[in-house]
Amino acid sequence: MHIVVPSSSNTFQQSWIASGRILFLIAVSGLGAIGLVVLSALWAGTESDAAALDRQRQLVNGRLREQVDQVAHVIGQFGNGYLTRVYPAAQTTGSSSSLDAVLTAAAGSAISQTAMSAFGYDQAFVVDEKAQLLMLADAPTEKRYRWMKPLFLPLLQDARLKASPAMVSNERTPSSIGNRLASAARPHRALANLMRLEGRPTIVGVVAVNETSQGQPQPMRQFLIVVRFIDGAALDELSRQQGLNGARFARTADADENEVAFQIDATANGEPIGFIVWRPDLPGSRVIGRLMPALSIAALVIAILFSVLLVRLRSSLGELKKSELHARQLALHDVLTGLPNRALFAMRFEDCLVETRNSAERSAVALLDLDRFKAVNDTFGHAAGDELIRMAAERIRAVLRPDDTLARLGGDEFALLLRNIKDDQILPSICEAIVAELGRPFPLLRGEAVARVGGSIGATVVPDAGRNADDIMRYADVALYEAKMGGRGQWRLYSPSMDGGRNARDILKNELREVLAKSTAAFPEVSRSAPTAGRSDFGSLEVYYQTVHRAGQGYPASGAEALVRWRHSQRGLLTPASFIPAAEEGGLIDALGFWVLREACRAACKWPEGTFVAVNVSPAQLRRPNFAEEVFAVLQESGLAPFRLELELTESSLIEDNSEIYSVLKSLRSRGVQISLDDFGTGFSCLSHLVRFDIDRIKIDRSFVSQLGAKANGAAIIGAIVTLSRNLGISTTAEGVETEYQRDFLTALGCTDLQGYFFSKPAPLRELECFGNPESAVALRTIAPGAIA
Template identity: 40%
Template sequence: MSLRTFKTVIAIVIGGFLIAGIYITVLVVQRQGALQQISAYYPAWEAGQAASEFIRLEHRLAEFHHPESGVDKDEIDLRFDILYARAKTLNEGRFQDLLDRDPEHSATLREFQDALREVQPLIAAIDSDPTAARKALDILRPHEGKLAQLASAAHNHGAALVQKDQQELVRLHWVFSGIAVVLIVIGLALIFLLDRHNRLLGRAHQELHVLAHQDALTGLPNRVVLRDQLDQALASLRPRGPTVAVSYLDLDLDHFKDVNDSFGHETGDELLKAVADRLRDCISEQEGQVRNLISRFGGDEFAILQTGIQRPEQSAALASRIVEALRAPFSIDGQELFIGTSIGIALAQANVTSSQILKHADMALYYAKADGRGTFRFFEQAMDEQLQARRALEVDLRKAVTNGEFELFYQPQINLRDDEIAGFETLLRWHHPERGIISPSEFIPVAEDTGLLSSLGEWIIEQACREAATWPRDMHVAVNLSPVQFRSRGLVQTVSRALALSGLAPQRLELEITESVLLQDNEMTVSTLHQLRRLGVRIAMDDFGTGYSSLSYLRSFPFDKIKIDQSFVREMSQRADCLAIVQSVASLGASLGMPTVAEGIETEEQLRQIEAAGCTDAQGYYFGRPRPARELVYTLAALKNGVKVA
């Protein structure tokens, strides 16, 4: 029964009590009225008294002339006055009902009263007129029978009324008794309902307690419970006790979002349940003096509180066991799913709060993910310092976008066959007002994490096209696209708008992508590449050879250029395998009709080696460092003179 239904039933019962109470009050009033009618009913008695007084008066009149009777005029007057008063009252009050029912009775009473009025003068002269008594008797005697009949009728009428009132009293008695029984039953029902209500409230309170302290999906304790237990554990630590007694492990599932996106949230929920079961299996609630509390914080985040540990190695062993347990495949609805977990561990230190413990574990988790996921890291104080520096960098980065602190630098790409500058690769530089120039390797990851890279990438493309439009018409500009930029659905529109605004010929724009871009979503990636190709821009594969499927990507999309990663170029002189790779890539490019660019040329020897290997283009500090657009030169001779002067 729902609470709303229960309240409705209670309202109906209470309403029934009110109605029954009102009706009982009405019945009591009716019963009192009936009793009053019975107690106050006297018409039959009045008629009987009138008949008795009539007979007494006749007897006194008959005995008046007998000296031995002792009847005198005063007694005659008294009897007459009483009879006259009785006759008068019969015309009033309740006796009138009987007279109204039968006109004959009314006529009888009227004739009797007329006779009394006729006799009244005779009674007054009874002492002076010896015949007065006889005359009075003669007048009254004809009415004796009629008056007796009237008294009898009044008696019968009164008996009928009494019987009717008694029947009404009996009916009221049974109705009252029935209502009393109903009220008793309703009272019992109300007691039952109140008892059930109390049990429902108790159950609801229990369910609320469970909801407030337990994760509904996995049945594990939730954040509230773990936070409370953590506070208690920290409060129980002695100021000068062991430095390690409480350990907090923050778990975040790796690639869980991919499962949700690929198989749906229902499969994701089932996977979370399976993860919770596996955690229960590999983590006992108590291991010696060590107690473990597993909790789910929400989403794909779990946490474990260890109390009573003596060494950090105990937490490390538990974390290692969890990583191995969650690395094994999960079978969900016939699908074999692979995930993993990254774990951040924070140990309780002196005077540390629960909020600080959670914060430290979260920092350690961040670094565990940065280490490649599927591992664990302990919190170190340097992490906090690095995180504060990162946050400060993020704040400055947001200001830099609006303050115009970014500038594009360009590094020349040399066509080895023509021995001239073929174009320039775009490189981003940040002129920090306090720290000077900050390397892209430092701020680009922050821009990716904060979502600033998309807007920054749009600015880079538009600015590069605008500046390249002022160069000689045969030179191209190369712009690197990050995976974040490539995931943006507005990339094609951004490139098209930049070309339109700058007036740069599409074939002079070269977009460089790495294999990490191609690993994301093959169908969508290839579709985007073809849309860019239809705009007329050129596509180059950057850092070729560092991934796993470089050759397969060359087959799936016809790139315009291959750029050999500088790691191979740098070690060509020391490692024969690097030289062989460079030669193979150059040969592959030649067979596919694609130019090959060797990056990272810093010495003349490296230049001779890549030329011998068959590379068509080169780029590196040997030819010149990146410069802003205002300092660029467009011929190799001017570039070499500038290098010598520098």
């Protein structure tokens, strides 16, 4: 028994033949598809041209009808206005005295001149019912009118002009004066027709100009006839409005090959008047003209490609394998940075867990998040955001060891896998180095912009934290949350107490919600979301005030900043740092801010005139579409003058959404509310914010004030800010003044106002006694460097 084994050449030949047949079928299919594409393109182009041409004709027809209706409407209003205001002075009673004739002719001339000069008509005539001129006219005008008169007679005999509106009205008024007013208020009957006049397409309008009210003697009826030719300036205007290329008027349809003619019919009898000829915009033909060369070239290229494909069939198989490997590479790596993506990180993490399960090797997993990345994207654009991501990845990668894994999970989120961390100092040193690198400025857009973002890291140790991948990643996420809540720009190592801290924050949110539900009636959603059964007393909210003092002789108090405190029944007096993050996370910041605003405005009403109260506003409040109306309602309720309220906002608020916040701030400033920019110079400082948002005050951050006497840079920065503010006419308040040297130095630099523990610490309203008595500020002076307001 013999077994025939096909040789490699036979196999290749069979494969070649099979491939040739397949290529032939593909070629036929491709050519057929190209033919269908060409036919479809031709059909679509033809249909598009027909639709475009029909649309242009409809627009021209509609525009002509609109102009006819406009003439009728305008002369109707003109006739009515002239009757009620001008014409009665020259109106006759039908007598044939020479004086009345002269007055009638003069009035007719005035009407004619007014119609032509005020409304731009080409001709205007005042005639009687028999089309006789009732106006002063020169010889050329009379001669021209004689040619037009036979065409005007049918218009004057139109049924719509036969009866006076005063005769057909059923209205009754108790007096003759009422009759006159009612008649004057009714619009005159007017009509307008499209006709050929002097061989030109013309809109002719007719309106009676001497109608009388019911019960009054009817004089000889007089009419105003206006003429507007539409083949001159009117046609040019129509051409510009409707996009008619090279529009012209022709008496016959003598359109060229690339032109179309639109017939104009008379309104009265439908007879053709002439034609508007123009070169139509045919998008279908234009597209086909551009597409056909490309399709021809494509067909030729496809034919060449099929012949080449037959030769390169074998090599294509190898290239296909390479592309498969490349696709696998792309599937496991981030396109922007070239780092491993989430899938590859998960694979390496699983391998790490398997290897460390039965060994003493310790590894670490860390999640990293860039701080204020969204602000960079919104301020400088997505191109700058992508550049920032790439630069951050390069800096992080430079800090890591060769065997460590850095992956990009998406957006500005990164993950670290640190293998073999036997030394307890390896993880802290790497995390601290990464935080330091991300804290350095990032030059973006070829040096045109500089961003300071920073980064936060949450880390956990494997297998100390557990052996389940999901649990370990959750632990790292909890640690990252703690790092961000702690002020950002730092790293945290997971500990089991952090889970308890998260539970404690949830409890704090619920307690704050109940306190707000008890204190704030303007936000009913807070009351509805708070528990109603078994409600406990968790204390109350209070507003403390830190005074602001005018720099200069005596340093009198010019205002105060409102600062919220929570007097908790079990935890004591809580500062904003203890519960503001919980309020933001729980969606309570709007209710809390509204309550502080209302309490501060009520308190400031009792302060001396000329003082102000400053209230901090969160970005979430500014994004509320009705925030300005809420502020105005609080001012009206409390009776506080708008110029005595100062809203403090941070530059990050302006960066997040310029368009929405701009309209809110514009509405507030239009009513006199003052706007101040807090912590100026510490965020994404943009000088355009000072002008665009019309800022009234700049608050110099305490970090610059604390450098006075210690670093020369502090004085230089403050001096530059004060000079800029003075040139823009903006007030400046220096925060964190804690020594007499700082007070005197800031005054010498030109700061308008000062605030800090040197003058007073935040105190309840009952202890705020310095207003109206500048010397009492000395009694309230408390120096507490480093204390938290």
